[in-house]
Amino acid sequence: GQSLEQPSEVTAVEGAIVQINCTYQTSGFYGLSWYQQHDGGAPTFLSYNGLDGLEETGRFSSFLSRSDSYGYLLLQELQMKDSASYFCAVRPRDDKIIFGKGTRLHILP
Protein backbone atom coordinates (compact mmCIF):
# COMPACT_ATOMS: atom_id res chain seq x y z
CA GLY A 1 0.00 0.00 0.00
CA GLN A 2 0.89 3.65 0.03
CA SER A 3 2.24 5.23 3.21
CA LEU A 4 4.22 8.14 4.55
CA GLU A 5 6.52 7.91 7.56
CA GLN A 6 7.46 10.83 9.78
CA PRO A 7 8.99 10.99 13.26
CA SER A 8 6.24 11.40 15.83
CA GLU A 9 8.02 14.14 17.78
CA VAL A 10 11.00 16.45 17.42
CA THR A 11 12.39 18.88 19.99
CA ALA A 12 14.56 21.89 19.20
CA VAL A 13 15.71 25.13 20.78
CA GLU A 14 14.42 28.58 19.89
CA GLY A 15 16.62 30.17 17.23
CA ALA A 16 17.98 26.84 16.03
CA ILE A 17 17.38 24.87 12.83
CA VAL A 18 15.33 21.67 12.68
CA GLN A 19 14.72 19.14 9.94
CA ILE A 20 11.60 16.99 9.76
CA ASN A 21 11.94 13.97 7.51
CA CYS A 22 9.31 12.19 5.47
CA THR A 23 9.86 8.88 3.75
CA TYR A 24 7.22 7.38 1.56
CA GLN A 25 6.17 4.21 -0.15
CA THR A 26 4.02 5.21 -3.06
CA SER A 27 4.42 4.93 -6.77
CA GLY A 28 3.59 7.67 -9.17
CA PHE A 29 2.68 10.87 -7.44
CA TYR A 30 2.65 14.49 -8.51
CA GLY A 31 4.47 16.06 -5.61
CA LEU A 32 5.11 16.35 -1.89
CA SER A 33 3.45 19.02 0.22
CA TRP A 34 3.93 20.17 3.80
CA TYR A 35 1.27 21.50 6.14
CA GLN A 36 1.41 23.04 9.62
CA GLN A 37 -1.32 22.53 12.19
CA HIS A 38 -1.49 24.22 15.57
CA ASP A 39 -3.47 22.57 18.35
CA GLY A 40 -7.16 23.11 17.74
CA GLY A 41 -6.50 24.70 14.36
CA ALA A 42 -6.81 23.72 10.74
CA PRO A 43 -3.87 22.60 8.61
CA THR A 44 -2.24 25.41 6.65
CA PHE A 45 -0.11 24.97 3.56
CA LEU A 46 3.63 25.57 3.89
CA SER A 47 5.46 24.24 0.84
CA TYR A 48 5.27 22.05 -2.27
CA ASN A 49 7.90 20.10 -4.21
CA GLY A 50 6.87 18.90 -7.65
CA LEU A 51 10.42 18.31 -8.77
CA ASP A 52 13.49 17.01 -7.00
CA GLY A 53 15.48 19.61 -5.16
CA LEU A 54 15.08 22.38 -2.66
CA GLU A 55 12.26 24.92 -2.45
CA GLU A 56 12.72 27.90 -0.16
CA THR A 57 9.99 30.06 1.32
CA GLY A 58 11.28 32.44 3.94
CA ARG A 59 12.37 30.54 7.04
CA PHE A 60 10.96 27.30 5.65
CA SER A 61 12.58 25.10 3.00
CA SER A 62 11.47 21.76 1.64
CA PHE A 63 13.38 19.10 -0.24
CA LEU A 64 12.38 16.12 -2.36
CA SER A 65 14.39 13.22 -3.76
CA ARG A 66 12.20 10.81 -5.72
CA SER A 67 15.08 8.38 -6.24
CA ASP A 68 15.46 8.08 -2.45
CA SER A 69 11.69 8.22 -1.73
CA TYR A 70 12.49 10.93 0.76
CA GLY A 71 11.72 14.50 1.56
CA TYR A 72 12.20 16.91 4.41
CA LEU A 73 11.03 20.21 5.80
CA LEU A 74 13.69 22.54 7.18
CA LEU A 75 12.73 25.26 9.63
CA GLN A 76 15.31 27.93 10.39
CA GLU A 77 15.51 30.58 13.11
CA LEU A 78 12.93 28.70 15.13
CA GLN A 79 10.35 30.76 16.98
CA MET A 80 8.06 29.65 19.79
CA LYS A 81 5.08 30.10 17.45
CA ASP A 82 6.51 27.31 15.27
CA SER A 83 5.46 24.80 17.94
CA ALA A 84 2.89 22.77 16.04
CA SER A 85 2.37 19.53 14.15
CA TYR A 86 3.80 19.22 10.67
CA PHE A 87 2.40 16.88 8.03
CA CYS A 88 3.83 15.74 4.74
CA ALA A 89 1.33 14.78 2.06
CA VAL A 90 1.46 13.33 -1.44
CA ARG A 91 -1.04 13.50 -4.28
CA PRO A 92 -1.06 10.13 -6.05
CA ARG A 93 -2.27 9.77 -9.64
CA ASP A 94 -5.77 8.96 -8.38
CA ASP A 95 -5.88 12.28 -6.46
CA LYS A 96 -6.66 10.50 -3.15
CA ILE A 97 -4.26 12.64 -1.17
CA ILE A 98 -2.30 10.83 1.54
CA PHE A 99 -1.10 12.57 4.69
CA GLY A 100 1.55 11.34 7.08
CA LYS A 101 0.68 10.95 10.76
CA GLY A 102 2.45 14.18 11.56
CA THR A 103 5.47 15.31 13.54
CA ARG A 104 4.88 17.28 16.70
CA LEU A 105 7.55 19.97 17.03
CA HIS A 106 8.39 21.12 20.55
CA ILE A 107 10.47 24.27 20.89
CA LEU A 108 12.38 25.02 24.05
CA PRO A 109 13.22 28.60 25.06
Added chain:
Amino acid sequence: DTGVSQDPRHKITKRGQNVTFRCDPISEHNRLYWYRQTLGQGPEFLTYFQNEAQLEKSRLLSDRFSAERPKGSFSTLEIQRTEQGDSAMYLCASSLAGGQRGQETQYFGPGTRLLVL
Protein backbone atom coordinates in the same frame (compact mmCIF):
# COMPACT_ATOMS: atom_id res chain seq x y z
CA ASP B 1 -12.04 36.19 0.58
CA THR B 2 -13.50 34.94 3.83
CA GLY B 3 -11.80 31.55 3.71
CA VAL B 4 -13.37 28.12 4.03
CA SER B 5 -16.18 27.88 6.56
CA GLN B 6 -17.79 24.83 8.12
CA ASP B 7 -20.98 24.41 10.07
CA PRO B 8 -21.55 23.33 12.76
CA ARG B 9 -18.24 23.59 14.55
CA HIS B 10 -19.25 20.98 17.09
CA LYS B 11 -21.84 18.22 17.01
CA ILE B 12 -22.79 15.75 19.72
CA THR B 13 -25.14 12.99 18.71
CA LYS B 14 -26.32 9.62 19.90
CA ARG B 15 -25.33 6.43 18.19
CA GLY B 16 -27.69 5.60 15.37
CA GLN B 17 -28.63 9.17 14.56
CA ASN B 18 -27.93 10.86 11.23
CA VAL B 19 -25.80 13.99 11.04
CA THR B 20 -25.09 16.45 8.23
CA PHE B 21 -22.20 18.88 7.96
CA ARG B 22 -21.86 21.80 5.63
CA CYS B 23 -18.78 23.30 3.99
CA ASP B 24 -18.60 26.61 2.15
CA PRO B 25 -15.39 26.82 0.11
CA ILE B 26 -13.53 29.88 -1.08
CA SER B 27 -15.82 31.23 -3.78
CA GLU B 28 -13.64 30.85 -6.87
CA HIS B 29 -12.29 27.41 -5.94
CA ASN B 30 -13.44 24.55 -8.13
CA ARG B 31 -12.21 21.65 -5.98
CA LEU B 32 -13.55 20.66 -2.60
CA TYR B 33 -12.21 17.92 -0.35
CA TRP B 34 -13.49 16.16 2.77
CA TYR B 35 -11.13 14.64 5.31
CA ARG B 36 -11.46 12.97 8.69
CA GLN B 37 -8.88 13.50 11.39
CA THR B 38 -8.55 11.75 14.73
CA LEU B 39 -6.25 12.73 17.57
CA GLY B 40 -2.59 12.21 16.76
CA GLN B 41 -3.22 11.34 13.14
CA GLY B 42 -3.00 13.16 9.88
CA PRO B 43 -6.07 14.04 7.83
CA GLU B 44 -7.55 10.99 6.11
CA PHE B 45 -8.95 11.54 2.62
CA LEU B 46 -12.67 10.81 2.28
CA THR B 47 -13.78 12.26 -1.03
CA TYR B 48 -13.40 15.20 -3.37
CA PHE B 49 -15.35 17.16 -5.96
CA GLN B 50 -14.38 19.11 -9.00
CA ASN B 51 -17.22 21.56 -9.46
CA GLU B 52 -20.34 19.46 -8.82
CA ALA B 53 -18.83 16.13 -9.85
CA GLN B 54 -17.66 13.72 -7.17
CA LEU B 55 -14.46 12.38 -8.69
CA GLU B 56 -12.94 10.13 -6.06
CA LYS B 57 -14.04 8.42 -2.90
CA SER B 58 -11.96 6.56 -0.34
CA ARG B 59 -12.36 2.80 -0.26
CA LEU B 60 -12.52 3.18 3.51
CA LEU B 61 -15.71 5.21 3.26
CA SER B 62 -18.68 3.06 4.14
CA ASP B 63 -22.09 3.34 2.51
CA ARG B 64 -23.25 5.29 5.56
CA PHE B 65 -21.28 8.29 4.31
CA SER B 66 -22.51 10.42 1.44
CA ALA B 67 -21.41 13.78 0.14
CA GLU B 68 -22.91 16.20 -2.32
CA ARG B 69 -21.96 19.44 -3.98
CA PRO B 70 -25.15 20.18 -5.92
CA LYS B 71 -24.30 23.50 -7.54
CA GLY B 72 -20.54 23.31 -7.43
CA SER B 73 -20.41 25.68 -4.50
CA PHE B 74 -21.12 24.49 -0.95
CA SER B 75 -20.97 20.83 -0.02
CA THR B 76 -22.65 18.61 2.55
CA LEU B 77 -21.37 15.46 4.19
CA GLU B 78 -23.97 13.17 5.72
CA ILE B 79 -23.30 10.28 8.05
CA GLN B 80 -26.21 7.91 8.55
CA ARG B 81 -26.65 5.63 11.56
CA THR B 82 -23.65 7.10 13.33
CA GLU B 83 -21.32 4.84 15.29
CA GLN B 84 -18.92 5.70 18.10
CA GLY B 85 -16.04 5.10 15.71
CA ASP B 86 -17.24 8.04 13.62
CA SER B 87 -16.18 10.45 16.37
CA ALA B 88 -13.52 12.65 14.78
CA MET B 89 -12.82 16.07 13.33
CA TYR B 90 -14.25 16.40 9.83
CA LEU B 91 -12.24 18.83 7.74
CA CYS B 92 -13.16 20.45 4.49
CA ALA B 93 -10.62 22.00 2.13
CA SER B 94 -10.91 23.82 -1.17
CA SER B 95 -8.47 24.56 -3.94
CA LEU B 96 -8.23 26.01 -7.42
CA ALA B 97 -7.16 23.31 -9.84
CA GLY B 98 -5.20 24.36 -12.86
CA GLY B 99 -1.65 24.99 -13.86
CA GLN B 100 0.91 22.42 -12.79
CA ARG B 101 -0.85 19.20 -11.83
CA GLY B 102 -0.55 18.51 -8.16
CA GLN B 103 0.59 22.00 -7.28
CA GLU B 104 -2.68 23.21 -5.90
CA THR B 105 -2.75 24.67 -2.43
CA GLN B 106 -5.53 23.36 -0.26
CA TYR B 107 -7.16 25.80 2.13
CA PHE B 108 -8.71 24.07 5.11
CA GLY B 109 -11.76 25.08 7.07
CA PRO B 110 -11.85 25.02 10.89
CA GLY B 111 -13.51 21.60 10.92
CA THR B 112 -16.56 20.07 12.54
CA ARG B 113 -15.83 18.06 15.66
CA LEU B 114 -18.23 15.13 15.95
CA LEU B 115 -18.79 13.18 19.14
CA VAL B 116 -20.98 10.11 18.98
CA LEU B 117 -22.23 8.92 22.35
